[in-house]
Amino acid sequence: MNAKRNGFTLVELLVVIAIIGLLVGLLLPAVQAARETARRMQCSNNLKQISLGIANYSSAHRKFPLTTTGSMHNGASCGNGFYSWLALTLPFLEQQNLYNQIDFNVGMMDQCDLPSDSSYKTLTISSSHRNARAASTSIPTFLCPSDSYLTTSALGSGMAAPGNYAGNLGWIRYTTGIDGSQSPLGKHNGAMPIINPRSPAAWHVSAISERDFSDGLSNTALVAERRINSAVVVAGPFGPQMLGKFHTSVLSYCAGSGGSRSLPAWVDYCENTSPADPVYTVPHGKAWISGWTLASNMYTHVMPINRKNCHIYGGEPDGSNVVSASSQHTGGAMVTFGDGHVQFVPESVDMHVWWGIGSRNNQEIVALDF
Numbered sequence: 001m002n003a004k005r006n007g008f009t010l011v012e013l014l015v016v017i018a019i020i021g022l023l024v025g026l027l028l029p030a031v032q033a034a035r036e037t038a039r040r041m042q043c044s045n046n047l048k049q050i051s052l053g054i055a056n057y058s059s060a061h062r063k064f065p066l067t068t069t070g071s072m073h074n075g076a077s078c079g080n081g082f083y084s085w086l087a088l089t090l091p092f093l094e095q096q097n098l099y100n101q102i103d104f105n106v107g108m109m110d111q112c113d114l115p116s117d118s119s120y121k122t123l124t125i126s127s128s129h130r131n132a133r134a135a136s137t138s139i140p141t142f143l144c145p146s147d148s149y150l151t152t153s154a155l156g157s158g159m160a161a162p163g164n165y166a167g168n169l170g171w172i173r174y175t176t177g178i179d180g181s182q183s184p185l186g187k188h189n190g191a192m193p194i195i196n197p198r199s200p201a202a203w204h205v206s207a208i209s210e211r212d213f214s215d216g217l218s219n220t221a222l223v224a225e226r227r228i229n230s231a232v233v234v235a236g237p238f239g240p241q242m243l244g245k246f247h248t249s250v251l252s253y254c255a256g257s258g259g260s261r262s263l264p265a266w267v268d269y270c271e272n273t274s275p276a277d278p279v280y281t282v283p284h285g286k287a288w289i290s291g292w293t294l295a296s297n298m299y300t301h302v303m304p305i306n307r308k309n310c311h312i313y314g315g316e317p318d319g320s321n322v323v324s325a326s327s328q329h330t331g332g333a334m335v336t337f338g339d340g341h342v343q344f345v346p347e348s349v350d351m352h353v354w355w356g357i358g359s360r361n362n363q364e365i366v367a368l369d370f
């Protein structure tokens with residue numbers, strides 16, 4: 001008499017496997033969405049901490065932290081300069097020990113004797129630089145967990161650490177406003193000050209305080225996300241070749257020498273510029289400590305969120321670079337405002353609102369109902 005065997009038939013086993021696969025397929029997007037939600041919350045918290053750090057800096061110094069796009073020549077060495085606003089904010093972000101390691105009496109680049117504008121596209125931070133150790137220190141508060149980033153030698157052997165957050169520079173120089181009716185912008189109208197101590201620019205503003213926000217702190221963007229370019233440039237038979245992952249929003253397109261344009265005209269001009277130039281693209285986000293224009297620790301309210309950047313030839317010494325806010329979050333980017341509140345601003349935001357919150361003193365009336 002044959003004994004009855006208990007178990008699954010092949011068909012039953014395949015059905016069970018199919019059901020498990022279906023459940024995994026249904027659950028995986030939910031798990032990924034939950035993880036992205038957590039990452040977005042962490043990014044928002046980073047911006048909140050940064051805005052508090054800027055506010056505390058402002059309370060202590062009566063002005064917002066300054067970015068320097070060049071350095072003074074001090075005898076045989078570079079004097080103070082080439083530092084980002086992030087470096088100055090360190091003591092107010094529980095990074096006093098790191099701040100104390102930085103010698104601000106030397107420029108934060110290996111080069112300071114720059115005979116021409118073209119020299120500004122080849123700056124480096126070597127391992128022999130006095131501040132190389134501080135420059136290579138990764139700070140979690142400066143990194144959005146949704147972005148992908150690596151510490152590379154793209155800016156030199158000092159292996160500078162990257163950062164995701166950029167200060168609001170406002171509109172680009174000589175802009176004639178939203179409708180083109182204004183005189184060319186003589187002074188930058190963003191939230192964060194900027195200067196080149198060696199070659200002062202007429203449109204720079206070296207000191208900005210809370211009283212300068214005539215549009216209101218709550219209506220003016222302070223800091224936004226800016227993606228880190230993970231690409232590197234290698235020599236090739238047809239010139240520099242860009243390798244690695246990159247996104248349209250971090251590609252830098254050539255915009256000639258700029259000029260007087262309305263903001264809509266700037267967008268149209270940049271959208272129709274020539275292909276990306278790797279030389280101006282690779283440094284973006286690669287060094288939180290650097291005030292170098294191409295490290296792009298400042299961004300502009302010109303192009304829509306997550307759209308391409310627009311490099312202006314000759315703008316390296318004074319920070320003239322149309323850097324777009326960008327992120328790995330789906331559909332927009334995180335922005336913190338002058339009063340410290342953080343909002344997710346969608347790519348679909350009305351451009352008049354986006355341009356308006358980029359200016360601290362242009363008397364725009366904007367509704368922040370993103």
